[in-house]
Amino acid sequence: NATLSPAQNVYVALENIVTAQFRSVYRALAYFFCSFFVFNMKYPDKSCLTMDFFHRYIANVQHMESKFKPK
DSSP states (O other), X not given: OOOSTTOSOEXXXXXXXXXXXXXXXXXXXXXXXXXXXXXXXXXXXXXXXXHHHIIIIISOOOSSOOSSOOO
């Protein structure tokens, strides 16, 4: 039974700087996700579709503008 919740240490890095440490993957993901909105950052090109999916369907944030620009 593999789960994400019992991680011992989860680090969040923004622009290659560790900004927070958590014991829960779920809290780390929430912190990471919210950081894009708090600091008004764009999603990285390589993960923009994944992050936009998370933003719209996992976090259910439908009313906000996407953080990536389609090509």
